[in-house]
Structure formats: structure tokens, C-alpha cells
Amino acid sequence: DSGVTQTPKHLITATGQRVTLRCSPRSGDLSVYWYQQSLDQGLQFLIQYYNGEERAKGNILERFSAQQFPDLHSELNLSSLELGDSALYFCASSVQIADTQYFGPGTRLTVL
Amino acid sequence: GDSVTQMEGPVTLSEEAFLTINCTYTATGYPSLFWYVQYPGEGLQLLLKATKADDKGSNKGFEATYRKETTSFHLEKGSVQVSDSAVYFCALTWSGAGSYQLTFGKGTKLSVIP
Numbered sequence: 001d002s003g004v005t006q007t008p009k010h011l012i013t014a015t016g017q018r019v020t021l022r023c024s025p026r027s028g029d030l031s032v033y034w035y036q037q038s039l040d041q042g043l044q045f046l047i048q049y050y051n052g053e054e055r056a057k058g059n060i061l062e063r064f065s066a067q068q069f070p071d072l073h074s075e076l077n078l079s080s081l082e083l084g085d086s087a088l089y090f091c092a093s094s095v096q097i098a099d100t101q102y103f104g105p106g107t108r109l110t111v112l
Numbered sequence: 113g114d115s116v117t118q119m120e121g122p123v124t125l126s127e128e129a130f131l132t133i134n135c136t137y138t139a140t141g142y143p144s145l146f147w148y149v150q151y152p153g154e155g156l157q158l159l160l161k162a163t164k165a166d167d168k169g170s171n172k173g174f175e176a177t178y179r180k181e182t183t184s185f186h187l188e189k190g191s192v193q194v195s196d197s198a199v200y201f202c203a204l205t206w207s208g209a210g211s212y213q214l215t216f217g218k219g220t221k222l223s224v225i226p
Contacts, residue, residue, distance in 0.1 A: 045213035056211030
């Protein structure tokens with residue numbers, strides 16, 4: 001158990017819908033990362049937050065957004081969902097930006 | 113940009129066999145290197161890491177040495193067990209712009225048979 005929690009574990013929804021994925025980092029960790037794991041693209045970095053501020057963006061679609069709250073938990077919002085958004089979404093956290101990242105168990109999103 | 117190349121899988125070995133999973137990288141600067149493991153139905157777990165050239169990371173019998181001259185970080189284990197069956201990801205992180213996001217290889221699936 002890494003100490004990073006993600007909810008829900010599974011999510012099934014329809015095209016065009018909007019969902020919110022939640023991540024609670026390890027106690028004391030200030031940095032949160034979101035990654036997407038899909039069969040065709042592999043593991044890709046989406047976005048990073050540090051102490052409530054957006055720090056870096058990767059291959060994140062405009063339909064996706066995220067935020068980190070004052071209690072340091074983070075949410076990833078996915079809207080206008082398409083079939084191709086079906087994937088595993090991982091959250092990772094680290095104490096500081098340059099420290100080792102520890103991953104949560106992931107949220108499996110299925111878009112039907 | 114930065115990239116990681118891993119040997120294609122799947123890899124099937126008998127129990128107690130020697131394991132090598134090759135990993136090479138391309139990066140500007142001096143990245144930190146990692147091996148993560150994903151067991152079936154689970155998230156990613158850090159297996160080992162190395163932060164500078166010639167460092168050796170080790171954990172649970174697995175080892176990898178950061179070779180700057182060959183830009184490699186090959187994973188080895190002397191005697192695999194059935195419980196080592198998983199997908200192994202090589203990754204690097206380096207800050208070119210203040211972030212330290214991980215760049216992953218495509219993963220190598222290892223199956224160990226009794």
C-alpha cells in the first residue's frame with residue numbers, strides 16, 4: 001500500500017458524459033501527478049500540481065481539467081467523454097517536486 | 113524529447129531462471145532512472161531507482177545500474193519466482209521545465225512458470 005488513495009476504483013459511463021476522479025496523496029506529500037494508461041498510448045503524463053498550483057502539463061486534452069485543493073487532494077475532471085478515453089487513470093504523489101513518486105491503485109474508466 | 117525504450121515482451125521464464133530486461137533512454141541532461149512494477153489488477157509500485165551515473169538500485173533481488181556511457185538501465189534478477197510475474201516499466205524523470213514528470217517505456221510483461 002503506497003498511501004495514495006483513489007476513488008472510485010471503477011467507473012462506467014456513456015459517451016458525452018462528465019466524470020470526476022479523486023486522489024488523496026500520501027500524508028505530507030505536496031506534489032500530485034496524473035497519468036493515463038491505455039493500451040495504445042501506454043503510460044502518459046497528464047498534469048502536475050504542487051501545493052495547490054498547476055506546475056506542468058503533458059498530453060492532457062482540453063476536455064480534461066484538474067485541480068488541487070487546500071487539503072492537497074486532487075480531482076481530475078473528464079468531460080464530453082469519448083470511447084477513446086477509456087483507460088486506467090493513475091494519481092501519484094511526492095513530498096517535493098523532485099522526489100520519488102508513489103502511485104495510487106488507479107481508477108479504471110470505461111466509456112460505453 | 114525524453115524517451116525510454118524497453119525490450120519487447122512478453123518474456124516467459126522458468127522459475128529460478130536469470131532475468132534481464134533491457135532499457136535504454138534518451139534524455140537531455142542527467143535524468144533519474146526508475147523501474148516500476150505492475151502486478152495484475154494493481155497499480156504501479158516502485159521497484160528501484162538510481163539518481164546518478166554508476167549508481168546501482170536494488171530491491172527484492174532485482175538490480176539495475178545507471179550506465180551513462182551506454183544510456184542504459186537494464187533490470188536483472190538472478191533467480192525469478194512465480195510471484196515476479198508482472199509488467200515491468202522503465203522510466204526516467206528530469207526537469208527541463210521545473211516539473212519531474214515520469215516518462216515511461218511501453219512495459220515488458222514477464223511470466224514465470226513453475
